[in-house]
Amino acid sequence: MSNQYLDPNLKVFSLNSNFDLAQEIAAAIGVELGKCSVTSFSDGEVQINIEESIRGCD
Known part of the structure; x- marks a missing residue:
């Protein structure tokens, strides 16, 4: 089930x-x-730190 999502601006965090x-x-x-x-x-x-740029991403 490996589909390539076409939006390079999508970010998934856990x-x-x-x-x-x-x-x-x-x-x-x-x-x-x-x-x-x-x-x-x-x-x-709880403190959550995003450790990469998410500017312009979804």
């Missing part, structure tokens, strides 16, 4: 609980999984 699913989706549509990091703090807050 958080902690759905990493495997995001990898499968990205592979199925032919895009790389975006780079991000997730930091959890002791008070329950």
Whole structure:
């Protein structure tokens, strides 16, 4: 089921609980999984950092 998605501006990112699913989706549509990091703090807050440019992307 490897289809090439024709929009080069599409970005797919994953958080902690759905990493495997995001990898499968990205592979199925032919895009790389975006780079991000997730930091959890002791008070329950979560910080998400997108580690690549997403300007002009969907």
